[in-house]
Amino acid sequence: MAEKPHFNPHIAAAPVYTAGTSAEEVAARYGVTDVIKLASNENPLGPSPKAVEAIAGALEALYRYPRVSDDVLRERLAAHAGEGITPEQIATANGGTEMLSLIALGFIEEGHEAIITPPTFPMYEILVRRRGGHVVRAELTSDYRYNVEAILEAITPRTRLIFICSPNNPTGTIITHAEAERLMAGVPGHVVVVFDEAYVDFVDHPEHVRSLDFVRQGRYVIVVRTLSKSYGLAGLRVGYAIAHPELAEYLWRCRLPFHLGALSLAGALAALDDPDHVARTRQVVIEGRRWLHRQLAEMGLNPVPSQSNFLVFRPGYDPQQVYEHLLRRGVVVRPAGFFYMPDWVRVTVGTREQNERFVTALKEVLDELGAREAAGEAVSRPSGQITL
Ligand SMILES: Cc1ncc(COP(=O)(O)O)c(C=O)c1O
Incomplete structure (x- = not known):
């Protein structure tokens, strides 16, 4: 037999990220027009028109390499963060996900450990395992709060990273x-804490962590943010980190030259000049999630109170079955098994009209499954299976 290439066993064995189903796929598969996608926590209002215009204006210069240094963007991001943050404390990447990947590249070697807090974003585990690292779990509490003591107890001399998603x-x-301060008080110097704040612009809770305080205090933390959500630029792929200058410089070394494309740079700069778009998005999301929470609670589906642009709820039936029935009605949601919540479904907050369509479709689906069950037909129950 021909000799095979030597595949890196860690990469070969790590789970692969599966994305939410696209509206186009659903339209083609079920022949439904007017599909609404509430599966990937995208912005219900679309991108900032200013960003779209700037991207169109940058097209003619595409034959040139983009600026090697993205100093201008880093300056703008620092000014945007405020609170005394300087450009030396900023590093950029192609989306928050690439920033997480650079962090894993920079800090995880074979046999190192990273602490994650399931149920959470699966990319932390995927990226750590690709590097040959071990994932140590400090689960959230039964009401999905951070268990600071469990996280601190999980730290060993081999721990390199702690991922906190908030x-x-x-x-x-x-x-x-207060919880983050307790955590930071107990974290030793060899451990970097990553605060993933992809959804921070949707928070209205007054006690949310002020992670930039830790950056300003010179602690070894990395705050990851993105333009994919509140800025409506998921397709552009721009994310960044705010960190101790030594960490920001180190992350810079992990990148490739010309790493942000010319269109990304142009679109990001213009989007940062359009705070009204973010403010409008925030308003639609906060109103929408209140309304959706109430609807789901009235249906007895146990939604978890959310500070983000999505909600998880427990439909009582197999989430995959609920998902497929919703697809046939042109509504795309996300079974949460891939996010360590096998009995749950996640729905992104949409416009008022989209939220209403989703609730109507969900009621129909649950009624239909209930009727089938009452008629003695087999309906599948939650499998309890994490699909990561
Ligand atoms: C928790 C979390 N972090 C980071 C990201 C990264 O998003 P992006 O790579 O689009 O910036 C996502 C995207 O879904 C997310 O849910």
């Missing part, structure tokens, strides 16, 4: 500033 995907719950 608001957390998929629960929408947060770490409070």
Whole structure:
């Protein structure tokens, strides 16, 4: 037999990220027009028109390499963060996900440990395992709060990273500033704490962690943010980190030259000049999640109170079955098994009209499954299976 290439066993064995189903796929598969996608926590209002215009204006210069240094963007991001943050404390990447990948590249070697807090964003585990690292779990409490003591107890001399997602995907719950202070008080110097704040612009809880305080105090923390959610630029792929200058410089070394495309740079700069778009998005999301929470609670589906632009709820039936029935009605949601919540479904907050369509479709689906069950037909129950 021909000799095979030597595949890196860690990469070969790590789970692969599966994305939410696209509206186009659903339209083609079920012949439904007017599909609404509430599966990937995208912005219900679309991108900032200013960003779209700037991207169109940058097209003619595409034959040139983008600026090697993205100093201008880093300056703008620092000014945007405020609170005395300087450009030396900023590093950029192609989305928050690439920033997380650079962090894993920079800090995880074979046999190192990273602490994650399931249920949470699966990319932490995927990226750590790709590097040959071990994932140590400090689960959230039964009401999906951070268990600071469990996290501190999980630290060993081999721990390199702790991932804190706030608001957390998929629960929408947060770490409070008091909890984060307790955590930081117990974290030793060899451990870097990553605060993933992809959804921070949707928070209205007054006690949410003020992670930039830790950056300003010179602690070894990395705050990851993105333009994919509140800025409506998920397709552009721009994310960034706010960190101790030594960490920001180190992350810079982990990147490739010309790493942000010319269109990304142009679109990001313009989007940062459009705070009204973010403010409008925030308003639609906060109103929408209140309304959706009430509806789901009235249906007895146990939604977890969310500080983000999505909610998880427990439909009582197999989430995959509920998902497929909703697809046939042109509504795309996300079974949460991939996010360590096998009995739950996650729905992104949409426009008022989209939220209403989702609730109507969900009621129909649950009624239909209930009627089938009453007629003695087999309906599948939650499998309890984490699909990561
Ligand atoms: C918790 C969390 N972090 C980071 C990201 C990264 O998003 P992006 O790579 O689009 O910036 C996501 C996207 O869904 C997320 O849910």
